[in-house]
Amino acid sequence: MDFRLTDDQRALRTGVRELLARRFDGPALRAAVDEGGLDRDLWRALGEAGFFALRLPEEAGGVGLGLPEAVLVFEEAGRALLPGPLIATHLAAGLVDGAAEGETVVTAPDGGLVEWLEEADVVLGDVTGAEPIRSADPLTPLHRLPGGGDGGPPERALLTAAEQLGSAGRTTAMAAQYAREREQFGQPIGAFQAVKHLCARMLVRTEVARAAVYAAAVTGDPVEIAGAKLLADEAAVRCARDCLQVHGGMGFTWEAEVHLHLKRAWLRRERWMATAPAQERLAAALEEAM
Incomplete structure (x- = not known):
């Protein structure tokens, strides 16, 4: 396909x-x-x-x-x-x-x-x-709400995962751009191995999540959607954190955009199929397949 x-x-x-x-x-x-x-x-x-x-x-x-x-x-x-x-x-x-x-x-x-x-x-x-x-x-x-509630139909989780994917892609691009522009010791910080590794891991997380989200959009399978949500949540949160690290102290300022991505990623992770329900759905599917 x-x-x-x-x-x-x-x-x-x-x-x-x-x-x-x-x-x-x-x-x-x-x-x-x-x-x-x-x-x-x-x-x-x-x-x-x-x-x-x-x-x-x-x-x-x-x-x-x-x-x-x-x-x-x-x-x-x-x-x-x-x-x-x-x-x-x-x-x-x-x-x-x-x-x-x-x-x-x-x-x-x-x-x-x-x-x-x-x-x-x-x-x-x-x-x-x-x-x-x-x-x-x-x-x-x-x-x-005092009584709690459920997360609604699986497509809600998939669209939330898509938003998380977009945020992960944005923070990955922001980190790479800043690494090219910010200089220390006479050269861009992107030339240092530690920063290279951070940006590379961000890209891998984002692309793995992208593959899962796009595939789940084609199949519409609830189990695949749960897996896509987990991967997209991880990509959005961890990429935002790594982007903060690449930016250093500047990334923690109120004026920077990075912290807004991290806060939104935290919130989305707990909504439209939070981490625990998504893990339970995947675990149940694996147990049934055994």
Whole structure:
């Protein structure tokens, strides 16, 4: 089976990256962190671009694409640290009026947590007794439900894994760029073996996760999705940490983008099929196969 991207898929990925570069660049990311709140104009721009209606049939007003294309789009969202209940709104397209067009912001409980509850127009699920909690990620306000809950359908986990993959790719690129530009002892720090090894390991983690996420998008198998989520979580968290190490003290400053990727990766790791449920699903599948 040929898993290489088609010309149309590459064009889709490029188009989404260019859209986000225009509408959610570095200054916009910083403004979102400093000011909080959800940018409704950006949300509608995503709707106009078909972000939420990507998998709706064309006869229903959608783009008519599939899960592999959705993974490519959410990978770019993760790369840009795009905020908001993207997955819930995407899954609600065609079910909730205005979701596909970006006019309605939809959120849903997940594992006892609800993101962007106060900003959402529609909440899918019971959020009785939800209490606001402090979020590790300044771009993701959270409420906790008293009774907990499940993580929803496997495709939620796959789209979250795609976001983690995008974040891992971004921090790997940031580390490599900084290693080429930052000089110590008269030469770029990328010339030192220890930094080379860090960047190489980041790339390997990212590409292994990419293969797993893309394959799971093609098969849609819940067990493969669980494995992809685990690999993408590991890649996002560890690549962000290694990127911090490459940047040194500068990487720990509030002005740097690196810490935002690490905080978002921590949060995603515990959501839409957290580590323990994903491991249990894989273990059960292995035990059944023995």
